Amino acid sequence: MRALRFSLSLILAALATATFGQVTGDPEHGQQVWKKCAICHMMGPDARHRVGPVLNNIMSARAGGKTDYRYSKAMTAAGQDGLHWTEDTLDGFLQAPKSMVPRTKMSFRGLKSAGDRADVIAYIGLFSGGAMAAQIDDGFAVSADILAIEGDLEYGEYLSSECTTCHQADGNDDGIPAIVGWETEDFVTAMHAYKEKHRDHPVMQMITGRLANDEIAALAAYFKGLGD
Template identity: 50%
Template sequence: MRPLLPALTLAALLAAGGARAELIGDAEAGAQAFNACKGCHQIGQGAEDRIGPHLNGIFGRRAAVHDGYAYSASMERAGVDGLTWTLETLDAYIENPRALVSKTRMSYPGMKNEQARADLLAYLRTFSDNPANIPEAAPTAIGTDHSVDPDILAIQGDPEYGEYLSSECVSCHQADGSALGIPSITRWPEEDFVIAMHAYKDRLRPHPVMQMMAGRLSNEEIAALAAYFKDLD
């Protein structure tokens, strides 16, 4: 096992041309935060796949490419679409797994505390290549806050308007909830639907068609679609 960087607060340059540095987290505190992950994942020397894959070398790796582990179909699709594990995408996944990968088998509901996530990511980073080159390493470059504004999540969508807007959605997604190669969006919780659509808007979810579709929708239209599909039989 590589030695932990003792009580180190990591700093990284912004990925998009920023000279400003932001705190990533404390790796030593992240070792404690990893207790929430131990039931399914191992990390460090001798780590093996369990319910979930081991997490050595996770930074910079394409989703669902770790040999020997049986990933869900949704995770495999995300990898094919281009999802790569960076600080930004891992943060989004740990915060709300289903907002980034809709039908992930990971049952963990998400780590909502931003500082705890930052510490956990700093800890995970020490088990990827060249942890000593922080803050220069590209995999640690931190992006802007991706979380959805609570005011957006509070918008009450009109399901009738959502039904009107849904024709493009159901040209690919099955209204009856079946998943014929494309994940179902029927009976999604509204908040998960909204967060997922904004993840496409922010290009965290990599599917180019969905990025285009989400980019054309207003906050009110996304809320309306979420309200419609939530109760669709």
């Protein structure tokens, strides 16, 4: 059991830094690029609106959609006209904000480097756990019976004890991506994608192959609960 618990930190690190959907950036470098964004924005469980809005869970979200933040009329109108934040639209906006959304109140001139944009988008994606996890594998689905398993929070906490020596339970990253707050269905689906060898990663396939369905459910429930 100790070997299993030790291996879980590797699982969760891989989940947090894997390539989801079309995101191919390096979130570790993206964290450094994020410092330019952090002057105005925050992410994480204790984030609050500053000059700019909180950027938690923005992947797939409508632009200007946070009801407790006062956006510019231009950004609100862009969202009403159908603008949603995806890897592509974020890339365009971060390259030249005022070209994409004229009269936005965002004063940042943009990131010229395509690599920097990809990396910071990958980092932002780590704080949109549900949206990113849902993209992990097109066409892959977990059975209703597995999704119906109710995770034991206490057991999940026990299994995660070695993981949280690296991944902070309060949602801060400190150089290691946050993993709290994922929707349980997304977390379970991601784990089973490796377990059933739908995703090609030999180490992850081996590690998740050791986990029983109830253990995966317990971990999903525990880490989801930390983000509530």
